[in-house]
Amino acid sequence: MRTINKDQIRSFKTNVRPEHKNNTILEIKLDNKIFWCERPLYNFTKFDQSLCYANSKDEGKWLFNTETILFFDQLGRAWFQEELTSKYLLNFYLKNPVMYLNFAAKRVNDIKKVISLMKEVNKTVYSDNKETIIANLKKMKLCYDIFYSHMGSIFWVFDDIVHKFKETLLKFLDKAEANTYLCEFLTAEITKEALKLGVVEEYDNTDRGSSYGSDKPIIFHREPKIFVESKLDAQIFSKAASAPEEVRKNFFALRLIMPAALQINEEAQYIESKMLSGHIKVIMKKVCKLLNKTKQEIDNMTYKEVIEELK
Amino acid sequence: MKLILKGLGVSKGKAKGNVKIVETMEDHKDFKQGDILVTRITDPTMTKIMGKAAAIVCEIGGLTSHPSIISRELGIPCIVSVKDATKILKQGDLVHVCGEKGEIHVAETSIFTGQCTCPGIVEGKIRRYQKGKTYKKEDIVIINEFVTQNLLLLRDAGAILSSTGGITCHAAIIARELNIPCMVSVKGIENLEEGTEVIVDTASEVIKVK
Numbered sequence: 001m002r003t004i005n006k007d008q009i010r011s012f013k014t015n016v017r018p019e020h021k022n023n024t025i026l027e028i029k030l031d032n033k034i035f036w037c038e039r040p041l042y043n044f045t046k047f048d049q050s051l052c053y054a055n056s057k058d059e060g061k062w063l064f065n066t067e068t069i070l071f072f073d074q075l076g077r078a079w080f081q082e083e084l085t086s087k088y089l090l091n092f093y094l095k096n097p098v099m100y101l102n103f104a105a106k107r108v109n110d111i112k113k114v115i116s117l118m119k120e121v122n123k124t125v126y127s128d129n130k131e132t133i134i135a136n137l138k139k140m141k142l143c144y145d146i147f148y149s150h151m152g153s154i155f156w157v158f159d160d161i162v163h164k165f166k167e168t169l170l171k172f173l174d175k176a177e178a179n180t181y182l183c184e185f186l187t188a189e190i191t192k193e194a195l196k197l198g199v200v201e202e203y204d205n206t207d208r209g210s211s212y213g214s215d216k217p218i219i220f221h222r223e224p225k226i227f228v229e230s231k232l233d234a235q236i237f238s239k240a241a242s243a244p245e246e247v248r249k250n251f252f253a254l255r256l257i258m259p260a261a262l263q264i265n266e267e268a269q270y271i272e273s274k275m276l277s278g279h280i281k282v283i284m285k286k287v288c289k290l291l292n293k294t295k296q297e298i299d300n301m302t303y304k305e306v307i308e309e310l311k
Numbered sequence: 312m313k314l315i316l317k318g319l320g321v322s323k324g325k326a327k328g329n330v331k332i333v334e335t336m337e338d339h340k341d342f343k344q345g346d347i348l349v350t351r352i353t354d355p356t357m358t359k360i361m362g363k364a365a366a367i368v369c370e371i372g373g374l375t376s377h378p379s380i381i382s383r384e385l386g387i388p389c390i391v392s393v394k395d396a397t398k399i400l401k402q403g404d405l406v407h408v409c410g411e412k413g414e415i416h417v418a419e420t421s422i423f424t425g426q427c428t429c430p431g432i433v434e435g436k437i438r439r440y441q442k443g444k445t446y447k448k449e450d451i452v453i454i455n456e457f458v459t460q461n462l463l464l465l466r467d468a469g470a471i472l473s474s475t476g477g478i479t480c481h482a483a484i485i486a487r488e489l490n491i492p493c494m495v496s497v498k499g500i501e502n503l504e505e506g507t508e509v510i511v512d513t514a515s516e517v518i519k520v521k
Contacts, residue, residue, distance in 0.1 A: 018477045018496050162479050176514040179427035183514075186428060186478065186487045195488060201460040202481055266484060 002071045016163040034082040043076035045299035048209045055149040084152035090160045097253040158265040165254040172243040184230040185259040188266035189222040213273030215281045224263030318393030320413030321379035326366035330404040353378040366408035403510035423518040428483035430514035431492025433469040437507040
């Protein structure tokens with residue numbers, strides 16, 4: 001935790017999300033480095049900070065082979081170094097669309113591991129046996145480590161990618177054609193599965209802790225499509241071919257990454273709010289009971305402290 | 312009424328109706344009695360819909376071309392040589408066609424705009440979302456709380472409009488998945504009264520009050 005002075009914070013609005021969808025971004029300069037807080041309304045407890053964010057700092061290493069810093073302030077808000085912000089990542093992926101595909105391929109494998117681990121947890125999630133509860137909590141920690149290892153690419157930059165794609169399409173297509181084409185890609189495999197199972201309800205969007213979502217430990221999945229075809233591709237590609245060079249470059253980069261970004265983001269939202277949340281809620285109720293502590297008391301401990309006390 | 316286009320009046324008379332732009336045979340299916348036929352140039356395959364039209368507007372043609380001869384036979388107004396008529400006029404526009412002056416006037420309408428999340432053109436009546444109520448194809452449903460659980464009850468609605476939401480929000484993606492024409496962040500839409508007749512063209516991000 002790092003205490004920051006609120007007078008040093010600069011606040012601005014992003015136009016990629018509507019007002020009520022948390023569109024304020026905070027910026028601060030510390031030790032000659034720029035940090036952004038992309039979701040200032042999300043306050044993470046000490047427990048959630050240690051459970052969910054342990055691997056997030058490694059995203060910079062994976063993308064640019066440089067260490068990146070993230071920290072939580074006194075209000076539990078997450079601050080990421082400039083290289084992992086939506087603005088920086090958008091420009092990076094526009095120049096390096098193949099890097100996004102590398103990430104997407106890794107993500108597909110990461111999620112397979114998460115689902116497999118959760119299936120193991122699911123078999124004994126209601127067990128009251130102490131050893132089983134500890135084992136399940138440790139497996140869930142592994143799930144969170146893998147799941148949140150690319151916060152910037154999955155969550156921060158996603159709205160910007162879709163917004164930039166629409167903006168680019170409007171530079172060489174009329175509004176109706178641009179929207180029709182964009183909507184071809186506003187679709188995700190996991191949404192089809194969620195609709196089939198009837199598990200699409202949303203939760204309060206100002207709380208994004210580990211247990212903000214469902215309390216039913218369910219698992220469902222359908223692998224995202226990284227390459228999404230459209231019947232309109234030929235006609236749009238032919239129009240893009242005569243667009244100015246900068247527009248054309250952005251179009252082809254975004255055409256590659258936007259459909260995948262949407263699939264990956266939707267997948268993340270469902271895994272986070274239905275599956276991870278459903279399992280951790282059941283397990284943490286059992287942890288509270290074992291340690292004879294309230295949820296608030298557990299929220300003020302780190303994951304390591306909880307495991308130590310359980311032993 | 313606002314004058315927006317001029318051409319060569321080739322058949323007398325005045326008519327009022329909604330624009331129906333016809334570009335392919337596929338467009339013939341939706342052509343209704345009393346629509347204003349707007350096309351590049353008519354040909355004999357259009358005879359059936361020309362019989363239903365209240366007036367005909369063509370981008371090219373002269374006094375002796377196909378639309379001119381047929382419209383005079385049918386006794387309906389016709390204007391030809393109206394440059395870019397299929398681009399400037401929009402599906403569903405309420406227009407007045409004056410065959411004598413060769414003028415097309417568009418009715419001033421209230422227009423709302425927002426962001427498209429699922430494309431489609433729908434005509435219908437404004438309905439406010441009520442929990443538990445079922446909706447039909449002719450219902451254009453305004454929903455304030457744009458969240459996924461509310462959308463499941465709107466599977467059969469004609470279109471969904473919301474003053475909130477963004478193109479990447481969950482509910483927008485569900486609407487797209489259910490293939491319900493949808494627009495979000497539509498400013499001022501909450502002022503529309505229940506039962507107001509509207510034409511919604513989500514891809515063009517336009518809602519017109521008829």
